[in-house]
Amino acid sequence: MAHDSHPSGGDSDEPKSPLWLPALGAALFLLVGIWWVTRTPEPKPPALIDADAAVVTGDAAGGDAGAAPPPPAAEAH
Secondary structure (H helix, E strand, O other): OOOOOEEEEEEOOOOOOHHHHHHHHHHHHHHHHHHHHHOOOOOOOOHHHHHHHHHHHHHHHHOOHHHOOOOOOOOOO
């Protein structure tokens, strides 16, 4: 081949970025990843905590969890 379409040397027309720029990006990415893993979750508002507790105890409707179910409706003939 007489002419390569991609130069193999450092004679490209694209500007060469300084080495500190990708290092800065990698460091920021790593720091955000560490922060994301080690952060504590925000506390839930009391209304959401009560709703979660009601679902766990089977009291999602707000009634007594140990109460008997209502009797079936009488069918009209």
